[in-house]
Amino acid sequence: MPGAALLLRNGRPLGGALADVLVSDGAIAAIGTNLAAPAGTAVEDAGGALVLPGLVEAHTHLDKSLWGMGWRANDAGPGLLDKIDNERKLKRELDIDPARQSARQAALSAAHGSTHIRSHVDVDTDHGLWGIEGVMATRDSWREVVDIELVAFPQSGLMRRPGTLALMDAALSAGAEIVGGIDPCGIDRDPKGQLDAVFALCQKHGKPLDIHLHEPGEMGAFSMELIIERTRALGMAGQVVVSHAFCLGSPDRDLVEPLITQLAALDIGIMTTGSASRPVPAIKRLLAAGIRVCSGSDGIRDTWGPYGTADMLERAMLIGLRNNFRRDEDVALAFHACTQGGADVMRIADYGLAVGKAGDMVVVAGEVITHAIVAHPPRRLVVKCGRVVARDGVCLKPAP
Amino acid sequence: MPGAALLLRNGRPLGGALADVLVSDGAIAAIGTNLAAPAGTAVEDAGGALVLPGLVEAHTHLDKSLWGMGWRANDAGPGLLDKIDNERKLKRELDIDPARQSARQAALSAAHGSTHIRSHVDVDTDHGLWGIEGVMATRDSWREVVDIELVAFPQSGLMRRPGTLALMDAALSAGAEIVGGIDPCGIDRDPKGQLDAVFALCQKHGKPLDIHLHEPGEMGAFSMELIIERTRALGMAGQVVVSHAFCLGSPDRDLVEPLITQLAALDIGIMTTGSASRPVPAIKRLLAAGIRVCSGSDGIRDTWGPYGTADMLERAMLIGLRNNFRRDEDVALAFHACTQGGADVMRIADYGLAVGKAGDMVVVAGEVITHAIVAHPPRRLVVKCGRVVARDGVCLKPAP
Numbered sequence: 192m193p194g195a196a197l198l199l200r201n202g203r204p205l206g207g208a209l210a211d212v213l214v215s216d217g218a219i220a221a222i223g224t225n226l227a228a229p230a231g232t233a234v235e236d237a238g239g240a241l242v243l244p245g246l247v248e249a250h251t252h253l254d255k256s257l258w259g260m261g262w263r264a265n266d267a268g269p270g271l272l273d274k275i276d277n278e279r280k281l282k283r284e285l286d287i288d289p290a291r292q293s294a295r296q297a298a299l300s301a302a303h304g305s306t307h308i309r310s311h312v313d314v315d316t317d318h319g320l321w322g323i324e325g326v327m328a329t330r331d332s333w334r335e336v337v338d339i340e341l342v343a344f345p346q347s348g349l350m351r352r353p354g355t356l357a358l359m360d361a362a363l364s365a366g367a368e369i370v371g372g373i374d375p376c377g378i379d380r381d382p383k384g385q386l387d388a389v390f391a392l393c394q395k396h397g398k399p400l401d402i403h404l405h406e407p408g409e410m411g412a413f414s415m416e417l418i419i420e421r422t423r424a425l426g427m428a429g430q431v432v433v434s435h436a437f438c439l440g441s442p443d444r445d446l447v448e449p450l451i452t453q454l455a456a457l458d459i460g461i462m463t464t465g466s467a468s469r470p471v472p473a474i475k476r477l478l479a480a481g482i483r484v485c486s487g488s489d490g491i492r493d494t495w496g497p498y499g500t501a502d503m504l505e506r507a508m509l510i511g512l513r514n515n516f517r518r519d520e521d522v523a524l525a526f527h528a529c530t531q532g533g534a535d536v537m538r539i540a541d542y543g544l545a546v547g548k549a550g551d552m553v554v555v556a557g558e559v560i561t562h563a564i565v566a567h568p569p570r571r572l573v574v575k576c577g578r579v580v581a582r583d584g585v586c587l588k589p590a591p
Numbered sequence: 592m593p594g595a596a597l598l599l600r601n602g603r604p605l606g607g608a609l610a611d612v613l614v615s616d617g618a619i620a621a622i623g624t625n626l627a628a629p630a631g632t633a634v635e636d637a638g639g640a641l642v643l644p645g646l647v648e649a650h651t652h653l654d655k656s657l658w659g660m661g662w663r664a665n666d667a668g669p670g671l672l673d674k675i676d677n678e679r680k681l682k683r684e685l686d687i688d689p690a691r692q693s694a695r696q697a698a699l700s701a702a703h704g705s706t707h708i709r710s711h712v713d714v715d716t717d718h719g720l721w722g723i724e725g726v727m728a729t730r731d732s733w734r735e736v737v738d739i740e741l742v743a744f745p746q747s748g749l750m751r752r753p754g755t756l757a758l759m760d761a762a763l764s765a766g767a768e769i770v771g772g773i774d775p776c777g778i779d780r781d782p783k784g785q786l787d788a789v790f791a792l793c794q795k796h797g798k799p800l801d802i803h804l805h806e807p808g809e810m811g812a813f814s815m816e817l818i819i820e821r822t823r824a825l826g827m828a829g830q831v832v833v834s835h836a837f838c839l840g841s842p843d844r845d846l847v848e849p850l851i852t853q854l855a856a857l858d859i860g861i862m863t864t865g866s867a868s869r870p871v872p873a874i875k876r877l878l879a880a881g882i883r884v885c886s887g888s889d890g891i892r893d894t895w896g897p898y899g900t901a902d903m904l905e906r907a908m909l910i911g912l913r914n915n916f917r918r919d920e921d922v923a924l925a926f927h928a929c930t931q932g933g934a935d936v937m938r939i940a941d942y943g944l945a946v947g948k949a950g951d952m953v954v955v956a957g958e959v960i961t962h963a964i965v966a967h968p969p970r971r972l973v974v975k976c977g978r979v980v981a982r983d984g985v986c987l988k989p990a991p
Contacts, residue, residue, distance in 0.1 A: 262958035264919040467867040468915035496917040497965045498908065508898065512909075515868035517896040519664040558662035565897045 194218060194550060195577035198228040202237030204544050206559045212242060214550030217576035222546060235579065237554045240571055241563055244544040245306025245551030246503035247533025250401075250434055250462045250487025253293035253310040253329065253339070254322035256499075257492050259590070260285065260292075265497060271377065271405065275347055278494040279317050287494075289325025291591045296491055296501060297333045298590035302581045303502040304553035304570045306337055309401070309487070309537055311344035311371050311434075314362050316354040323362045336580045336588050340537065342401050344371035349388055350379040356388055363396045372402035375414050382417055390421045399430040401462070404438070407470055411438025412446050419453045427457075432485075432536055434462040439477070440470025455480040460536040463528070464489045465510035474514055474524055485536040486510060486528040503529040504555070504567040511564065522561045550577040594618060594950060595977035598628040602637030604944050606959045612642060614950030617976035622946060635979065637954045640971055641963055644944040645706025645951030646903035647933025650801075650834055650862045650887025653693035653710040653729065653739070654722035656899075657892050659990070660685070660692075665897060671777065671805065675747055678894040679717050687894075689725025691991050696891055696901060697733045698990035702981045703902040704953035704970045706737055709801070709887070709937055711744035711771050711834075714762050716754040723762045736980045736988050740937065742801050744771035749788055750779040756788055763796045772802035775814050782817055790821045799830040801862070804838070807870055811838025812846050819853045827857075832885075832936055834862040839877070840870025855880040860936040863928070864889045865910035874914055874924055885936040886910060886928040903929040904955070904967040911964065922961040950977040 194217010204210055204222060211226040212219060228234050255278065257263055263285070267277040281287065293310070300308055312322045323341060330339040343362035349355050349372070363370065372389040375382035393400050406414050415438055422431045433454075439447055439461070454461065460483035463472050477484050486506055491499035510516075510525040534542035541549040554572040557563030569584030580587055594617010604610055604622060611626040612619060628634050655678065657663055663685070667677040681687065693710070700708055712722040723741060730739040743762035749755050749772065763770065772789040775782035793800050806814050815838055822831045833854075839847055839861070854861065860883035863872050877884050886906055891899035910916075910925040934942035941949040954972035957963030969984030980987055 262962050264959070264961075265917050267917065465867070467865070467909070467912040492965065497919070497922065497961050498912060500966065509867070509912075512867040512898060517665050517667065519897070522897065559664070561664075561897050562662050565892065566900065 196229065196232040197550065197574060197577040198226060198232050198234045199242065199552065199554070199574065200234065200236045201239055202242035202554060203239065204242045206241055209239065212552065214574070214577035217550050218541070219544070219546050219548050219550050235572060237572070240554050241557045241560065242544065243304070243553040243555065243560070243563070244530050244542065245575070246304045246529055246553060247485065247537065248300050248305040248308040248487050248501065248503055249485035249533035249536050250464065250489060251296070251308060251310055251501070252490050252493065253296050253308065253326050254289035254312045255287060255490065255493045256292050256296045257287065257494070258292065258295045258299060265494065267494060274495050279315060279347055281494050282318055289322040290328045293326045293329040294333060295590045297329055297337055297339065298586040298588065299491070299501040301336045301573060302570065302584055302586040303500065303504070304555070304573045305501065305503055306551040306575050307533065307537060307539055308337055308339045309342060309369070310339060311342040311401070311403070312367065313346040314343050314355065314358045315345065315347040316352050316358065319358055320362055320365065323365060323367055327366060333588070335578060336575055336586070340369065341367040342369040342371040343367040345373060348373070348378045350381040350384040359392060363392060363398060368398060370396070370398050370400045372400065374404060374406050375417070376410050377406045382414055386417050386421055390425055393427065393430070394425060400427070401432040401434055403434045405435050407437045408441050409446065411436070412450060415450055419457060419459070422457045422459060429458040431457070432460040432462055436461050436463065436472050437470050439472035451477065451480050451482070455482050458483070460485065462487060462536065463510070464506070465513035467509070467513055471513055474510065474528060475521065478524055478527070483532060483535040484528050485533040502567055504564050507564045508567060519559065519561045522564060526560055526564060551575055596629065596632040597950065597974060597977040598626060598632050598634045599642065599952065599954070599974065600634065600636045601639055602642035602954060603639065604642045606641055609639065612952065614974070614977035617950050618941070619944070619946050619948050619950050635972060637972070640954050641957045641960065642944065643704070643953040643955065643960070643963070644930050644942065645953060645975070646704045646929055647885065647937065648700050648705040648708040648887050648901065648903055649885035649933035649936050650864065650889060651696070651708060651710050651901070652712070652890050652893065653696050653708065653726050654689035654712045655687060655890065655893045656692050656696045657687065657894065658692065658695045658699060665894065667894060674895050679715060679747055681894050682718055689722040690728045693726045693729040694733060695990045697729055697737055697739065698986040698988065699891070699901040701736045701973060702970065702984055702986040703900065703904070704955070704973045705901065705903055706951040706973070706975050707933065707937060707939060708737055708739045709742060709769070710739060711742040711801070711803070712767065713746040714743050714755065714758045715745065715747040716752050716758065719758055720762055720765065723765060723767055727766060733988070735978060736975055736986070740769065741767040742769040742771040743767040745773060748773070748778045750781040750784040759792060763792060763798060768798060770796070770798050770800045772800065774803060774806050775817070776810050777806045782814055786817050786821055790825055793827065793830070794825060799832070800827070801832040801834055803834045805835050807837045808841050809846065811836070812850060815850055819857060819859070822857045822859060829858040831857070832860040832862055836861050836863065836872050837870050839872035851877065851880050851882070855882050858883070860885065862887060862936065863910065864906070865913035867909070867913055871913055874910065874928060875921065878924055878927070883932060883935040884928050885933040902967055904964050907964045908967060919959065919961045922964060926960055926964060951975055
């Protein structure tokens with residue numbers, strides 16, 4: 192996708208002094224004052240607002256949102272398997288079409304300034320590759336608005352539903368970029384089985400792993416140790432992410448600290464949504480240990496629950512509240528998880544508000560970054576590779 | 592303040608069928624279809640949006656917001672006393688004028704649909720009644736927009752700062768409606784001393800108590816028992832509220848359940864913000880026990896931290912997230928805490944969206960109440976006693 196040329200005038204990059212940002216061929220060519228617009232360059236005025244890099248939605252489920260389908264009262268049971276089984280059943284009943292719904296959520300994300308999305312996408316024996324094919328269609332047709340990568344995700348379990356592994360293999364052959372997994376003890380009741388299988392998929396396809404681990408406390412620590420052992424044994428340092436990692440939210444430091452040491456040594460990344468109702472990793476501690484930390488919206492208004500706006504500035508607020516961040520330098524860590532931290536996890540080489548990087552930018556009102564996080568007002572402009580893709584909180588490409 | 596006459600057409604009261612709401616002399620005179628507007632009645636069209644009762648902000652600190660004063664990076668230390676001492680020092684340094692700042696926050700609250708506010712207001716020996724006088728001025732001059740009641744609040748401690756008790760007494764004589772208190776162990780290190788003193792103020796002035804209790808676990812349970820004992824001994828059932836009550840968020844059911852039983856027996860109310868970083872009471876359990884439960888924004892962008900928008904629909908979302916409410920009937924409990932529950936605690940007799948009650952209403956987009964909570968879009972209209980006080984997210988009375 193060739194990029195565009197844009198001169199964004201009178202913004203305050205990262206809350207600093209007024210400056211112009213010039214994008215040429217989709218990449219940032221200059222940041223400075225009184226820049227001139229070469230012929231053929233579109234011009235926008237930021238009016239003194241903040242200019243931020245594109246936000247990074249590093250964990251969501253594009254295939255399953257109910258956004259735009261009319262309100263549906265949630266009737267899932269209380270357990271994790273209740274929600275999983277309920278959702279699998281409702282997918283056809285409600286026609287939660289992954290192509291349509293992922294495009295709707297992509298538009299919502301773009302409206303809020305996300306320029307990159309990592310989406311876990313369900314792979315199961317009821318629906319096969321319906322989700323993967325749908326999100327891939329959106330990935331391709333929305334490429335000029337937002338970059339999307341897919342995790343082949345065995346939401347309903349891998350070992351407990353024979354046939355799922357072959358579908359995962361097919362999803363990866365079809366182009367899903369990342370291998371997924373979920374609660375090898377809690378869901379599959381066979382941690383060795385699932386982890387051997389997903390790591391084997393990584394080896395076969397030469398692709399990284401991003402595994403959901405909701406398991407708390409000692410059980411989660413056990414599963415995490417099994418993940419760590421395989422990462423080390425297979426030489427996969429830097430290629431593994433653990434999403435949620437509630438076990439790291441345990442108050443037992445003797446449980447948590449040895450895990451953090453090993454995660455750091457093997458460059459295993461952590462994704463946290465800053466869940467208010469579950470134990471969560473303390474991101475300040477993770478970042479101090481040198482661990483890559485990213486965040487995401489998780490499910491947006493789906494059969495799991497009604498919440499979510501796909502706004503990664505609001506997410507930074509929720510992470511800040513959960514981590515009790517009050518000083519600007521602490522809130523900056525929550526912002527990091529929603530921007531550069533996501534790029535670190537997704538290995539986005541051309542990410543950042545700097546010359547030579549992609550021309551992905553968000554213009555938003557605020558005196559400083561913390562201000563934009565706590566108020567998270569509608570985005571004035573969202574720019575993807577030099578193209579304006581959203582204005583005043585509305586995505587310019589219509590969703591289906 | 593005499594009320595106004597208004598016909599609000601085409602709204603969906605509480606998410607039900609389309610109906611009109613007629614307000615006469617400030618009170619709801621009729622709810623039905625095709626109502627006629629008597630002469631002199633203003634007419635507004637809700638356009639099919641939800642009509643909710645006025646939201647109730649039952650715990651905030653109007654005197655200390657920095658809203659509108661320009662961004663200030665938070666530099667308070669980590670402890671509770673750090674924040675208290677830092678704030679007391681900064682009040683004059685930054686000129687955090689309670690009259691001006693309370694009016695600004697009142698406008699913000701009204702813009703988001705709150706029609707009633709309970710504000711704790713600092714009373715201390717450095718600033719005397721500066722806060723009380725300032726918020727009283729706002730209470731009086733903003734009466735047509737929002738009802739405000741004041742808690743005389745010994746933020747800096749009562750026993751540890753001699754002279755504070757006399758100021759509390761003066762604040763109550765001057766018209767503060769409620770007696771406040773704070774962490775009798777944690778702040779004052781003299782639980783008997785503080786609690787005897789604040790209950791004596793209640794007795795002397797014939798006023799109820801609303802006491803901050805951040806103390807967690809066993810310490811908080813001890814303080815709560817002392818509060819319960821005095822409530823019983825003095826015949827003050829129904830006249831006491833415990834704000835925060837983090838001790839009720841303990842996972843130790845043997846600690847929590849006996850407290851809940853006694854709170855219910857003495858009709859002691861509980862205020863929770865749904866804090867994401869501290870243990871919080873499970874409001875479903877409290878409500879099932881018959882305990883009055885309300886909520887509030889607590890501090891809005893003050894020297895304690897940068898968060899807060901004064902939006903009680905967003906607050907309902909935060910309470911829902913914290914309590915892991917996913918079904919509409921559970922999210923309704925969070926909504927209750929931000930509406931009727933607040934009225935129950937503040938003893939607002941004419942509260943509610945029903946004939947004979949005050950004409951306080953909020954018009955907001957949404958298919959159902961849960962929808963309005965998770966999306967919390969700008970309020971289309973806010974009506975106080977039949978008068979439109981905010982439109983499209985903006986308070987019509989200008990803040991200073």
